[in-house]
Amino acid sequence: xxxxxxxSGSDPxxxxxxxxxxxxxxxxxxxxxxxxxxxxxxxxxxxxxxxTAPIDCDAPxxxxxxxxxxxxxxxxxxxxLTVVMADLPLVTAETVERLFAPDxxxxxxxxxxxxxxAFVCRHPDxxxxxxxxxxxxxxxxxxxxxxxxxxxxxxxxxxxxxxxxxxxxxLLHGDGAAGEWLADxxxxxxxxxxxxxxxxx
Amino acid sequence: xxxxxxxSGSDPxxxxxxxxxxxxxxxxxxxxxxxxxxxxxxxxxxxxxxxTAPIDCDAPxxxxxxxxxxxxxxxxxxxxLTVVMADLPLVTAETVERLFAPDxxxxxxxxxxxxxxAFVCRHPDxxxxxxxxxxxxxxxxxxxxxxxxxxxxxxxxxxxxxxxxxxxxxLLHGDGAAGEWLADxxxxxxxxxxxxxxxxx
Numbered sequence: 001x002x003x004x005x006x007x008s009g010s011d012p013x014x015x016x017x018x019x020x021x022x023x024x025x026x027x028x029x030x031x032x033x034x035x036x037x038x039x040x041x042x043x044x045x046x047x048x049x050x051x052t053a054p055i056d057c058d059a060p061x062x063x064x065x066x067x068x069x070x071x072x073x074x075x076x077x078x079x080x081l082t083v084v085m086a087d088l089p090l091v092t093a094e095t096v097e098r099l100f101a102p103d104x105x106x107x108x109x110x111x112x113x114x115x116x117x118a119f120v121c122r123h124p125d126x127x128x129x130x131x132x133x134x135x136x137x138x139x140x141x142x143x144x145x146x147x148x149x150x151x152x153x154x155x156x157x158x159x160x161x162x163x164x165x166x167x168x169x170x171l172l173h174g175d176g177a178a179g180e181w182l183a184d185x186x187x188x189x190x191x192x193x194x195x196x197x198x199x200x201x
Numbered sequence: 202x203x204x205x206x207x208x209s210g211s212d213p214x215x216x217x218x219x220x221x222x223x224x225x226x227x228x229x230x231x232x233x234x235x236x237x238x239x240x241x242x243x244x245x246x247x248x249x250x251x252x253t254a255p256i257d258c259d260a261p262x263x264x265x266x267x268x269x270x271x272x273x274x275x276x277x278x279x280x281x282l283t284v285v286m287a288d289l290p291l292v293t294a295e296t297v298e299r300l301f302a303p304d305x306x307x308x309x310x311x312x313x314x315x316x317x318x319a320f321v322c323r324h325p326d327x328x329x330x331x332x333x334x335x336x337x338x339x340x341x342x343x344x345x346x347x348x349x350x351x352x353x354x355x356x357x358x359x360x361x362x363x364x365x366x367x368x369x370x371x372l373l374h375g376d377g378a379a380g381e382w383l384a385d386x387x388x389x390x391x392x393x394x395x396x397x398x399x400x401x402x
Binding site: 094095098110112113115132133135153154156162163168169172173189191195 | 295299313316334336355359360363364370373390392397
């Protein structure tokens, strides 16, 4: 099974701009990618990275600047495929094993806010559409193609890091490269009575 | 094993005040509680509710207006205990089974933002402290008491509904009383390019 990690290598994680400079966003993106690749490696897979621009990581990189839908659908037309997003630094080898465990044509890992953070596809006709609440579209597309569907109930796969508030999850639970990068950059947890946030020294 | 669902029955879910009136917050709280109780029932448990004020639900209710720590620690001193929060409307019977599956003294289900959304305790000395990033305190307390610890990696258990943005998760994934209540109240998904949010008609 081909395992692909798509990543935006050019101007990544723009929604983190309020707290990270462009260079920092790039470094942090590479740290998160390193955590994802390490988890996939540890679970016995050989991930490939497809990036919109050259990026530093411990896996073969193909540069492809097409949009995510065109890229992934092209890969899907070539055979069974697993896609895991690059901004899931909490993912562990055990989480990866849970993603591969269901014996279903299509396995979806929902993200917070309606995204699809990872999938396994063993059906020739399944295609992706990442716009809007993609998890609902992917459930619908799986049903329309007659693929039997499973979903993985995983907080670690659901937690994509897009916005400043998400950084708290990395500090709370991540013990990999991304957590280390944030700590080195001076981020720490902040408590204001509701959910835990972050502040920077 | 005693299974307790604590709930704030007096002025619940104040962080939803920007989008719900006091009466609506109470109704929505009861809908979420109904979903949690249904999941526990379906998994073969007999949940009890402990509320700070009388509340309408399909389980025995004890009114107790102590703070959460005092209440839960009193229950813990009496023997094995499971606590599941009342604001987890995505929880299913299968999720509940995953919470009970690990053969550990203490099983924790982390919430988004550092909370502890559910736990199973089979150790006489474990106690709770829900202030701040409670998941970290609970990991520490378990270690200090010599309890062996497991964590459940579940998005459905992690998704507590506290803030307006959280309502999107209920509309995206919930097919129970809470999702129905929100739809009846005119909430629907809204797309603005990032994560999916909600809007009200």
